[in-house]
Amino acid sequence: MVSVVSRALLEVRDLTVQFGSGGRAVRVVDGVSFRVEAGEVVALVGESGSGKSVTALALARLLPEVSGRIGGGEILFEGADVCGFSPGALRRLRGGRIAYVFQEPMAALNPVFTIGFQIREVLRLHGGSGDREAELLRLLLAVGLSDAERVARSFPHELSGGMQQRAVIAMALAGRPRLLVADEPTTALDVTVQAQVLEVLLGVQRAEGMGMLFITHNLGLVARVAQRVLVMYAGQIVEAGPTGSVLRSPRHPYTKALLRAVPRLRGGGERLEGIPGVVPAASSYPMGCRFHPRCAFARERCAVDVPQWEELEGGGGVRCHYWRACSGSGGGVAR
Numbered sequence: 001m002v003s004v005v006s007r008a009l010l011e012v013r014d015l016t017v018q019f020g021s022g023g024r025a026v027r028v029v030d031g032v033s034f035r036v037e038a039g040e041v042v043a044l045v046g047e048s049g050s051g052k053s054v055t056a057l058a059l060a061r062l063l064p065e066v067s068g069r070i071g072g073g074e075i076l077f078e079g080a081d082v083c084g085f086s087p088g089a090l091r092r093l094r095g096g097r098i099a100y101v102f103q104e105p106m107a108a109l110n111p112v113f114t115i116g117f118q119i120r121e122v123l124r125l126h127g128g129s130g131d132r133e134a135e136l137l138r139l140l141l142a143v144g145l146s147d148a149e150r151v152a153r154s155f156p157h158e159l160s161g162g163m164q165q166r167a168v169i170a171m172a173l174a175g176r177p178r179l180l181v182a183d184e185p186t187t188a189l190d191v192t193v194q195a196q197v198l199e200v201l202l203g204v205q206r207a208e209g210m211g212m213l214f215i216t217h218n219l220g221l222v223a224r225v226a227q228r229v230l231v232m233y234a235g236q237i238v239e240a241g242p243t244g245s246v247l248r249s250p251r252h253p254y255t256k257a258l259l260r261a262v263p264r265l266r267g268g269g270e271r272l273e274g275i276p277g278v279v280p281a282a283s284s285y286p287m288g289c290r291f292h293p294r295c296a297f298a299r300e301r302c303a304v305d306v307p308q309w310e311e312l313e314g315g316g317g318v319r320c321h322y323w324r325a326c327s328g329s330g331g332g333v334a335r
Contacts, residue, residue: 008035008076009211010059010179015073017051017058019282026282027071028054030235036179036211041202043226043243044215045258049279051235052215056181059213060094061085078178096126099177101201103184105164108171109156115140115167116152119174126175139170143200162193166200173204180205183215198225220262223247228315231255234280234290237309241316251318251327253295289321297326 017029029051036042044052057063059075061082075082077097085093102108110118116136123132140148143166156164165185172180182201186194202225205212214225222229222243229246231239231254239252250256260273277294280286286293292302299322307319320326 009038009040009078010036010213011074011076012055012059013074013076015055015058015075016071017054017063018069018071019067025071028068028235028282029058031073032232032235032237033073034230034237034240036213038178038211039206039209040228041205041212041214041226043222043229044213044232045217045219045222045229046232047217047258047275047279049281050232051282052217052232053183055232056100056183056213056215059179059181060098060100061090062094092126095122095172095177096175097177098179098181099172099175101165101169101172101180101182101185103187105161105168105188106156108168109164111156113155114152115154115156115159119152119167119171122171122174135174139173140167142173142204143167143170144196145170160193161189162197165189165193165197169197169200169204173208176208178210180210180212181215182212184217185214186221187216218262219247219258231258234285235282236290236319237317238291238319239317241312242314245314245316249327251312251316251323252291252320253297253326254291256326257294257296289319297322 012032012034015029015032016027018025019028020026032055034042044055046052054063058070059082061070063069070083077093082093119136119139120132123135127135136152137148140151145151145163145166151159151163151167159167185201186197189197198221216222226243228241229243230237231246231252233254239246239250239255246255247259250259257275261275275294280290288304289295289302289307292298295302301321305321307321309317309319311317
């Protein structure tokens, strides 16, 4: 294990994740850097295919062993580089210090075991030597499952989608993690249940003082959830900064385009604007700026020169040749 001084709970430095091998290897995540402080919620935003989930899996080295690997960079958790962890240290990290909540609860839960059995397993591995039955019921009650004893006896298919997701959150909390990675945790739920699950997540995050990386494609959620936001496109962070600043005055054309696609509760009935084209596959990233084929502000230089990351005042940054000409109001997000 390699120890490095780092004040952040999590600090990712120039992370590269590759799939494939030899000449066929492609960089799905390319030079990504960010921090998450204890007690802070950081949102990672971008369309499907941008590399958000791969970044999340890399944090605890959960990438597919056959095809995926960390190709470079550092993942510093509480000052230690996860890339140097032994198998035993990784087992203690996963579910103990770093826990995950995924968007499909039925994929995260084992269908042949009861909810109680699955949470007890986490308590056995990471929960210490206390009264596990009492802790099991406390966790289920903490996530809003009032009939905790019945839920503990239930199999996943006997619960609604919202109850399943609450159970997944309880299981993630059982190891008392310092960092919670919530990867699109409300996407598969209806709007009312989404709001309830989000309230539960934020409530337990604040109560436990955890750091949280909240991954979403929906910028409309970010204003309610996060103190800082990272905007990801084609394997790179293209903009970062305090949430209010990014939502009010986005610098990168991609951030502006995402904001224009968010429905508003108030306004003059303007039509939503989609983003033309799709996120390119990692094997066919364009030359120059990776967003330029879809960008309304693109110029000749954008197709040739790779934009470098530029630090901005206030703790943010942007990756765009012409961000000064493009920056301005993004239209805001209804709170």
